[in-house]
Amino acid sequence: MSEKPLHRFEQPISVPGRRLLHGIPLGFVRKKAAGGGGRSLNQELPLIPFIDFLLCIVLFLLASFSATGEMPIDQNVKLPNAENVLDMVEAPMVAITGTQILVDGVPAGSTRAIEEANRLQRIDELFNILKNKRELWRQINPGKEFPGVAVLQVDRRVPALVVKSVFQTAAFAGYPNISFMVGRMGGEG
Amino acid sequence: MAGIDVGGGGHGGKRSVNMELPLIPFIDFLLCLVAFLLITAVWSQMARINAxxxxxGPPRPEEEIEQKxxxxxxxxxxxxxxxxxxxxxxxxxxxxxxxxxxxxxxxxxxxxxxxxxxxxxxxxxxxxxxxxxxxxxxxxxxxxxxxxxxxxxxxxxxxxxxxxxxxxxxxxxxxxxxxxxxxxxxxxx
Incomplete structure (x- = not known):
């Protein structure tokens, strides 16, 4: 026999192969009985590494999951950005917009009133709310030292007089450690 | 699909001890979990600056002012x-x-x-x-x-x-x- 395979139209005699059981008329029976040496079309998918991969993603996302969500920012507050910053902490949030002062979303004074008075002053409403929050914290955490931390969300255009008044009021209410909320320089402000 | 094969079984009218683990619903569940966690993930740009x-008048009377x-x-x-x-x-x-x-x-x-x-x-x-x-x-x-x-x-x-x-x-x-x-x-x- 020639080593070179021959084209079937040029060669009247075909290459000998298996003949046994090839005469069965039913196709699927013939296939089963005669075999044929064809590769099985069934494939095993490697599911275990895929599940391991998914589990790793789930664990990572669960670890970085925050149930409280994004820190709420008042719509009227446009924060400045800074470079040398720290990560956020959980603390009472005092928002200072162009018109009003809010503690965790509750109105606690007017910015306009301070600007019109044009002098440093204690904001009584803010003082009472912060003092109540401090008392509540002490009742919930008896025997622990009160951290005295509050976060100020201040609009970038608010004058320093208003910030000083809020700062002073917070210090008198037992919150001398103030953090200013800012955006990270280079990130979205 | 993954399975547990302990060999033998199914002889003499006994029930087979081989088990097929339904991995596909498990993968579906993991994919849903990944999708949910990705959608609700918080990529915060907010930070703080301390002051x-x-x-x-001292906000903390117990602290020694003289030392500072x-x-x-x-x-x-x-x-x-x-x-x-x-x-x-x-x-x-x-x-x-x-x-x-x-x-x-x-x-x-x-x-x-x-x-x-x-x-x-x-x-x-x-x-x-x-x-x-x-x-x-x-x-x-x-x-x-x-x-x-x-x-x-x-x-x-x-x-x-x-x-x-x-x-x-x-x-x-x-x-x-x-x-x-x-x-x-x-x-x-």
């Missing part, structure tokens, strides 16, 4: 429109005064003062009292502003004060990390 309050007074402090005055003034004070005694030209650099909507940051870093290297990594205390900077200064400018100056960094050995763990060299106090009066 203590200096108000008339003796340390050398850097006072940053931003009252004029043309320059900043850096004043080193020991108690009420003025040790040194340096003028720094006010050169604001615009970064999108924000303002930064890189020259002020550089000068403060130089001053700290020359005059800072707590430069060793083992020092538990930090040098103190006090920021003075006038009442009309916009808050964005106040943040830009606090950011500049936090420019110099020092090594700090965390008590207990012995780890060394880079932290801002100054603690900033916002002078309210």
């Amino acid at each position: 203590d309050a200096r108000v008339p 007074e003796k340390d050398k402090q850097l006072h940053v005055e931003m009252r004029g429109e043309r320059k900043f003034q850096l004043v080193w004070k020991e108690g009420s005694t003025v040790v040194n005064t340096i003028d720094v030209e006010r050169k604001p650099v615009k970064v999108n909507e924000d303002v930064t003062y890189p020259d002020l940051g550089k000068k403060i870093a130089e001053e700290w290297k020359a005059n800072g009292s707590h430069r060793a990594a083992t020092a538990k205390k930090f040098d103190q900077a006090v920021l003075h502003t006038d009442n009309t200064t916009p808050f964005a400018d106040v943040i830009a100056v606090i950011d500049a004060i936090y420019t110099p960094q020092r090594e700090y050995t965390v008590p207990g763990s012995g780890k060394t990390e880079m932290v801002p060299a100054f603690n900033v106090t916002f002078a309210v009066n």
Whole structure:
């Protein structure tokens, strides 16, 4: 026999192969009985590494999951950005917009009133709310030292007089450690 | 699909002990979990900048005020429109005064003062009292502003004060990390 395979139209005699059981008329029976040496079309998918991969993603996302969500920012507050910053902490949030002062979303004074008075002053409403929050914290955490931390969300255009008044009021209410909320320089402000 | 094959089984009318594990619903569940966690993930850009309050009368009467007074402090005055003034004070005694030209650099909507940051870093290297990594205390900077200064400018100056960094050995763990060299106090009066 020639080593070179021959084209079937040029060669009247075909290459000998298996003949046994090839005469069965039913196709699927013939296939089963005669075999044929064809590769099985069934494939095993490697599911275990895929599940391991998914589990790793789930664990990572669960670890970085925050149930409280994004820190709420008042719509009227446009924060400045800074470079040398720290990560956020959980603390009472005092928002200072162009018109009003809010503690965790509750109105606690007017910015306009301070600007019109044009002098440093204690904001009584803010003082009472912060003092109540401090008392509540002490009742919930008896025997622990009160951290005295509050976060100020201040609009970038608010004058320093208003910030000083809020700062002073917070210090008198037992919150001398103030953090200013800012955006990270280079990130979205 | 994965299965458990313990070999044999199914002979003599006994039930087969081979089991098929339904992995597809498990993968579906994991994919749903991944999708949910990705959608609800919080990629926060918010950060904070620290500042203590200096108000008339101590906010914490139990703290010793006298001890603090003796340390050398850097006072940053931003009252004029043309320059900043850096004043080193020991108690009420003025040790040194340096003028720094006010050169604001615009970064999108924000303002930064890189020259002020550089000068403060130089001053700290020359005059800072707590430069060793083992020092538990930090040098103190006090920021003075006038009442009309916009808050964005106040943040830009606090950011500049936090420019110099020092090594700090965390008590207990012995780890060394880079932290801002100054603690900033916002002078309210």
